[in-house]
Amino acid sequence: MTVSEPSIRATRWPAVRPWLGVAARLGLAAVWLVAGASKVDDLAASGRAVHAYQLLPYDVATVVGAALPFVELALGVLLLLGLATRLAAGVSAALLVVFIAGITSAWSRGLAIDCGCFGSGGQLAEGQAPSYLPEILRDLGFLALAGFLLIWPRTPVSVDGWLTGDVPVEGEDE
């Protein structure tokens, strides 16, 4: 890349952006850590939650269900540390897109399942309405956090910053 001229200079943006980045990073880290921790103690149930979407064959669904909580925890730790932030944000965004697609597909097929995003999952009890829209909106919110970090991965108090050894400067590494 050549020098990217910071053309639009909103008055406070350069000062605020790094700290918005930290908030996005830690927020997304919390999301993954909570999501992973809520599933990690019952991997069989996590596999059943994946299988409930009826998109994958049973054996594949159980493998995905078993691997996913650990991947989520690892993403959470990477973001918490601020290590390989752009990559972690990219993987997060990809996962969230897959989740949103899965929920949308379950919705459009008329399945009545819990998304299993934060534990539980599977078919809903009698009289319980699925809450697909809030689930999708929530995931879109998380996607926005990931998008922010994808565009501006450099945040203060991060291992990335420590490794590169200089303060994040506007227009750097982008």
Next chain:
Amino acid sequence: MSSRKGQKGAARVVREQLARERRRKRTLWVSAAAVIVLVIAGLIGWSVYSSQRAGEFTAPPGANEAGTGIVLGEGPVTIDLYEDYLCPACKQFQQVSGDTINQLVSEGKVRVVFHPVAYLNRFSTTDYSTRSSAASGCAAEGGRFREYTDALFERQPPEGGDGLSNDALIDIGVGVGLARDDFGSCVRDGKYQPWTEHVTEEASKANITGTPTVLVDGKPVADRSPEGIRAAVEAAGR
């Protein structure tokens, strides 16, 4: 760019380029390491899950051929019941429609296959779903599966707590006429836990995503009221 004449400027550009190159390399390595971390995390999950699977199981006496449930009665129509002993909707279903099903069994109209699945382990701190299901296998061994199932639903603990202890499970069994010694050691040893896992896994494979699920001759019954079940059985028997 800094197209000023003079070597100083040129040297600076070179320095900057080198620094940028170094940073780029470092970022690449860090990213590669992070990818490896994520892959390893996934593999850990897979291997933990694989090691948790019991594999070999023994089905209790009275189980169907596939070992996925306990058979009650004989009849031309098959009713499959998928229930978790911790599931409140299952308790309700048993209270409302249990008698009707027992009646259909004693009239010789249906063969019931009861699948005690452990779907709700995360709703108790002690894996109550698995323990109670395995205990029902022990009750089948003692020839009291139906009585024990009814008693378990009657004494159902609330979701989110620590369920019933093994001792309480044993006391309930003794209450329905099971021998304390045999039944007690069977429950304590978790003799049928691998079977419970098999029952649960097969149910999940069969796309049973929730409890209770009622199938009449393989078809899901939406109306689980006594009338609904009778109607479905009659329709299937025709």
